[in-house]
Amino acid sequence: MLGRMRARLASYAALAGLKLTALAALAALGACRATSGAPPTDAPVPDPRAGTWHVRGAFVRDPEGRAAILRGVNFTGENKSPPTYFGPETADDAKKIGVDFGMNAVRLLTVWAAIEPQRGVYDDAYLDALAQRVSWMEAQGILVILDLHQDLYGEGFYGDGAPKWTCDQKYYDAFKPQDPWFLSYTDPNLTACYDGFWNDVAKDGLQDHYVEAARRLAKRLAGSKAVIGLDPMNEPYWGSAKDFEQTKLLPLYQRVVAAVRGEAPNWIAFAEPSSAHNLGLGTTIERFPFDNVAFSPHAYDTNAESGKGFDPNVHDAFAQRIASFMDEANLMGAALWIGEYGGTPNAGIGSYMDAAYMGAGMVAASTMYWSYGYGGGYSLLNPDGTERSDLVDAIVRPFPARMAGEPTSYAYDAATKTFTTTWTNDPAIAAPTVISVPPRIYPSGYAVTCAGCTSTKAAGALSITSAPAGAVTLTLKPG
Numbered sequence: 001m002l003g004r005m006r007a008r009l010a011s012y013a014a015l016a017g018l019k020l021t022a023l024a025a026l027a028a029l030g031a032c033r034a035t036s037g038a039p040p041t042d043a044p045v046p047d048p049r050a051g052t053w054h055v056r057g058a059f060v061r062d063p064e065g066r067a068a069i070l071r072g073v074n075f076t077g078e079n080k081s082p083p084t085y086f087g088p089e090t091a092d093d094a095k096k097i098g099v100d101f102g103m104n105a106v107r108l109l110t111v112w113a114a115i116e117p118q119r120g121v122y123d124d125a126y127l128d129a130l131a132q133r134v135s136w137m138e139a140q141g142i143l144v145i146l147d148l149h150q151d152l153y154g155e156g157f158y159g160d161g162a163p164k165w166t167c168d169q170k171y172y173d174a175f176k177p178q179d180p181w182f183l184s185y186t187d188p189n190l191t192a193c194y195d196g197f198w199n200d201v202a203k204d205g206l207q208d209h210y211v212e213a214a215r216r217l218a219k220r221l222a223g224s225k226a227v228i229g230l231d232p233m234n235e236p237y238w239g240s241a242k243d244f245e246q247t248k249l250l251p252l253y254q255r256v257v258a259a260v261r262g263e264a265p266n267w268i269a270f271a272e273p274s275s276a277h278n279l280g281l282g283t284t285i286e287r288f289p290f291d292n293v294a295f296s297p298h299a300y301d302t303n304a305e306s307g308k309g310f311d312p313n314v315h316d317a318f319a320q321r322i323a324s325f326m327d328e329a330n331l332m333g334a335a336l337w338i339g340e341y342g343g344t345p346n347a348g349i350g351s352y353m354d355a356a357y358m359g360a361g362m363v364a365a366s367t368m369y370w371s372y373g374y375g376g377g378y379s380l381l382n383p384d385g386t387e388r389s390d391l392v393d394a395i396v397r398p399f400p401a402r403m404a405g406e407p408t409s410y411a412y413d414a415a416t417k418t419f420t421t422t423w424t425n426d427p428a429i430a431a432p433t434v435i436s437v438p439p440r441i442y443p444s445g446y447a448v449t450c451a452g453c454t455s456t457k458a459a460g461a462l463s464i465t466s467a468p469a470g471a472v473t474l475t476l477k478p479g
Contacts, residue, residue: 052266053143053228055292055335058326059407060228060268060366064431066402067423069364069410070143070337071436072105073097073380074371075133079109080149080160085126088374091136097372098140101396102438102460105143107231107339107368108133112148113155113163115213122213127220138226145270145368146221147231147339148214152184153193161234166206167193185237194239198248207252214256218263229268231296231339232256235275245274245284254289270296270337280321287332294335294366297325299356300342310348315355322359336363342370342378345390350414353394357412361399364407364423369395398476401436401461404429408471417441419476425467433464437476447479 049056051063059067075097078087097103114126137144150161156172164172171189178184200206214232221227232253238244257269269290273283277297285295299322304310322338329336341356343349360367375383380391397412398419405426412419421435437446439460448455452468464474 049266049292053268054266055268055294057406058330058335059364059403060294060335060337062402062431064402065426065429066404066431066433067364067407068104068143068366068402069400069407070105070145070366070368071399071401072103072107072142072367073101073369074147074340075106075108075137076373077109077371077377077379078373080111080151082113082155085111085114086129086133089133089372091139093372094133094136094140094142098137098142099460100438100440101392102398102436103142104401104436105145105366105368106137106372107145107147108137109147109149110217111150111160112210112213113161115217116209117163119165119209122216124220127217130217131220131224134221134224134226138224142226144224144227145229145231145268145337145339146217146227147234148217149234150237151235152182153190153197153237156193157184157187157190162193162197166209167196191239194237195241198239198241198244198252201251207255210252211255211259215259215263218260218267222264222267227264227267229270229294230256230260231270231272232260233272234339235278235298236272237275243284244276249274250285250289257290266292268335269293270339271334272296272298272339283328285332288334293332294337295325295329295332296337296339297328298340299325299338299359299367300340301352304343304346304348304352307344307346309346310343310352310355312348312351315351315358318352318355319359319362322356322365323362326363326365335366337366337368339368340370341367343391344378345388349390350394353391354414357395357397361410361412364400364403364409396438396440398435398437398441400433402431402434404431404433404464404467405472417478420473422471422473425469425472427467427469433467435462435464435474435476436460437462442476442478445479446476448474448476450474 054061060070062068076087076089079085110130114123116122134144152159154162156164156167157175158177171192175187175189184190197206236249241248253271260267271288271293273285277283301310301318326336338360343352370378373379374381380388382388400407400410400421403423406424408422410421437460453464454466456463456465
């Protein structure tokens with residue numbers, strides 16, 4: 001019942017009479033902004049966030065200035081559910097993600113209901129348990145993006161996110177769950193609770209409490225070297241609001257980001273558009289009202305989400321759709337980080353996941369698989385902890401983890417196990433370009449082709465210690 005929102009929202013849209021529209025034509029980029037007192041064009045402009053994790057250009061950057069491709073998993077769907085708000089995962093799971101899968105990031109789920117179970121009462125023990133999971137990731141060199149998750153408003157509607165005390169019991173009592181459950185989005189009682197949240201901006205109103213929950217989360221985890229940012233709300237749903245992103249969503253994001261940066265000044269905001277974006281609708285967000293931000297849409301195929309399997313005939317179209325997200329991010333002046341993609345092991349799962357990888361690779365985007373976990377649905381593991389090989393084999397692939405310059409693309413041919421990546425090398429960046437190469441991909445070793453490059457191999461990684469200035473192409477093949 002706590003599955004993903006794409007299929008639900010598609011059905012809701014049909015019932016509500018929403019019509020899908022094509023994305024508006026994207027304007028050309030590249031106009032330079034002149035500022036008074038700017039240094040001469042031939043003088044280097046210092047990066048004000050150098051030495052920290054930050055966004056510059058189209059990419060998240062590490063403290064050395066390298067572009068970081070964040071490829072990982074959501075950890076995990078079980079984190080949404082009371083009473084514990086955690087699944088059975090242990091530190092060994094962090095090792096599996098980092099070492100076995102070769103991934104370098106997780107989107108760590110947390111929910112408002114767990115942080116503030118009663119009005120004004122905050123659960124420090126829960127935050128400590130969350131910090132423990134962050135420490136597992138830090139020990140494996142895995143970066144963490146915190147996610148304030150919500151689906152179906154909150155626990156009063158058998159969803160997750162908002163605690164029960166945030167809405168009148170009469171709406172919970174009158175609510176009639178529908179089958180499939182995502183059709184519950186048409187229930188007026190659910191809409192009433194969303195509207196209550198979006199409209200309650202009074203002092204000590206619901207939004208004050210949401211912002212305070214985010215602030216406490218940041219305060220508890222600000223000292224971690226692993227945490228680099230926060231996704232302020234999962235798949236925001238509009239209720240009955242008009243012009244939702246401009247009048248409701250962005251003002252809340254601005255408050256959350258300000259409160260979080262009061263505790264963790266350098267955290268990146270991984271900000272999502274309205275969940276209408278999952279339907280194929282464009283976003284009205286032109287710029288976020290804060291800097292250091294990654295645009296964070298989700299990427300799912302509606303038919304696959306509805307249990308019909310993935311049609312290989314739409315492989316390239318689905319990939320192109322994902323690649324188009326970079327155009328939106330560029331117009332916003334943001335990086336691109338796809339916070340969710342994934343599927344169930346049904347017909348076409350290999351083609352589905354290949355299309356997702358291909359689309360992200362076309363624009364060198366970061367992606368988080370939904371989700372790591374034990375058994376059922378999208379989980380990568382069976383209940384006994386063994387891998388669901390149909391899913392794992394479809395998503396564990398090489399990728400460029402750190403790029404000393406500007407990434408252009410990456411690609412992988414599963415049939416020949418050929419990986420290719422291109423970038424514009426910047427010799428001024430001293431740190432090496434690093435390619436994640438999960439050991440299972442090339443059990444008998446691999447050959448490297450990169451003209452003018454020198455490289456070193458280590459377990460799970462290839463480091464390009466020097467490369468010529470300008471465009472570089474690197475290829476890996478079995479050998």
